[in-house]
Amino acid sequence: MTYQWDSKETIKLLGDLTSIPSPSGYTMEIMESIRKMMDSWNVEHITTNKGGVIATIKGENDERHRLLTAHVDTLGAMVKEIKPSGRLKLSLVGGFTFNAIEGENCLIHTASGKVVSGTIVLHQTTVHVYKDAGTAARTADSMEVRIDEKVFSADAVRELGIEVGDFISFDPRFTATDSGYIKSRHLDDKASTALLLQLVKYFSGSSEKLPYTTHFYISNNEEIGFGGNSNIPLQTEEYIAVDMGAIGDGQESDEYTVSICAKDSSGPYHYGLTRHLVDLAKANAIAHKVDIYPYYGSDASAAIRAGYDVKHALFGPGIEASHSYERTHTDSLKASAALLYAYVMSPLVS
Structure with a gap:
């Protein structure tokens, strides 16, 4: 054998x-x-x-x-700050750039074990509102997590169990093609x-x-x-x-x-x-x-x-x-x- x-x-x-x-x-x-x-x-x-x-x-x-x-x-991230708007600032874990995760779905892993979904976006993403949507630098100050819950304040986010220091993971989007390619984070x-x-x-x-x-x-x-x-x-x-x-x-x-x-x-x-x-x-x-x-x-x-x-x-x-x-x-x-x-x-x- x-x-x-x-x-x-x-x-x-x-x-x-x-x-x-x-x-x-x-x-x-x-x-x-x-x-x-x-x-x-x-x-x-x-x-x-x-x-x-x-x-x-x-x-x-x-x-x-x-x-x-x-x-x-x-690679991943952690919650750096809960913004007054109810969105989250990130602190990156591992060596990568913010543009590599723009638009990516993610999960916030709370200390209680509850998992909350969201999406990593540029603050001024909407091109119909923000003139610099395409040119703005993607940084820790401009990127944020849009949480998939009806939360519009920091207190509401904390009621979900989310706190500074919680881990954030990225959707791998694993795909295996018939031609032999494997695509994934x-x-x-x-x-x-x-x-x-x-x-x-x-x-x-x-x-x-x-x-x-x-x-x-x-x-x-x-x-x-x-x-x-x-x-x-x-x-x-x-x-x-x-x-x-x-x-x-x-x-x-x-x-x-x-x-x-x-x-x-x-x-x-x-x-x-x-x-x-x-x-x-x-x-x-x-x-x-x-x-x-x-x-x-x-x-x-x-x-x-x-x-x-x-x-x-x-x-x-x-x-x-x-x-x-x-x-x-x-x-x-x-x-x-x-x-x-x-x-x-x-x-x-x-």
């Missing part, structure tokens, strides 16, 4: 993951769903104090370990998480053994910079962040291959481990691109900054329009899944 990637299972799992609101700092529900998956597969796992889940599958060599991570936390990094979870499920029930004990770290604070920089087992020699490839002008990455990152804003990734990934892709005829991401950081680079003595690398599916309404293709997911399997079955880099 060898690993066979299942596109339908991936798409179903990815849709399920994107449907669970999980902005950084508000990931309790999705982490519980991850734990339930691990329990159903009888996979040994722990929950860190920060809320991440680390699953471990023992390999033939239990002295030398490797670790792979993907993150399920997403939060493909960064739930696409990679779905691939990693599929691999865990396979090895949990397969007679095929991993060559080394391998940890699968589902982190929940990556978008704010410190998701996978702790609780790394001391035996870990290689640390792989499975995360999106950045697409745009001057980039090699695309929506149809696996993207291997040589360098991002944190600096170069480990040369030997990166070349090992490239060699594996070539040897297994896996469609791939090597790239540099200019404005990017990963949980692997966070682990290096935290002082862990590991070889680190980064690869994953190419994601168009990162931190906005994102898109990828099943070709990229397939290539990423193939490289994941080839890597976990390969020798450690000397």
Whole structure:
């Protein structure tokens, strides 16, 4: 028995993951769903104090370990202020711009557990009233949440249970097309998480053994910079962040291959481990691109900054329009899944 990637299972799992609101700092529900998956597969796992889940599958060599991570936390916002009009000001969670969420439906998650829907709009959206509707800067002062309730004062909003500090999640609008494209918010990094979870499920029930004990770290604070920089087992020699490839002008990455990152804003990734990934892709005829991401950081680079003595690398599916309404293709997911399997079955880099 060898690993066979299942596109339908991936798409179903990815849709399920994107449907669970999980902005950084508000990931309790999705982490519980991850734990339930691990329990159903009888996979040994722990929950860190920060809320991440680390699953471990023992390999033939239990002295030398490797670790792979993907993150399920997403971009989002919090209630910054309740305006006298009954609308809300936002404080952004994660690195993105206001124009990326203009017009997006959202949910306000109150402390009581009540969820209230709304839409993120520019204050002066109505073109028939505001001359600067098209030219006004989209900022924390001009953008607001229009609540889907009859509320016209701050007191009325508070009667709904909404307070400053409540989390706001964005409608993912998950769509899988017949042509193989997947469009959704939060493909960064739930696409990679779905691939990693599929691999865990396979090895949990397969007679095929991993060559080394391998940890699968589902982190929940990556978008704010410190998701996978702790609780790394001391035996870990290689640390792989499975995360999106950045697409745009001057980039090699695309929506149809696996993207291997040589360098991002944190600096170069480990040369030997990166070349090992490239060699594996070539040897297994896996469609791939090597790239540099200019404005990017990963949980692997966070682990290096935290002082862990590991070889680190980064690869994953190419994601168009990162931190906005994102898109990828099943070709990229397939290539990423193939490289994941080839890597976990390969020798450690000397």
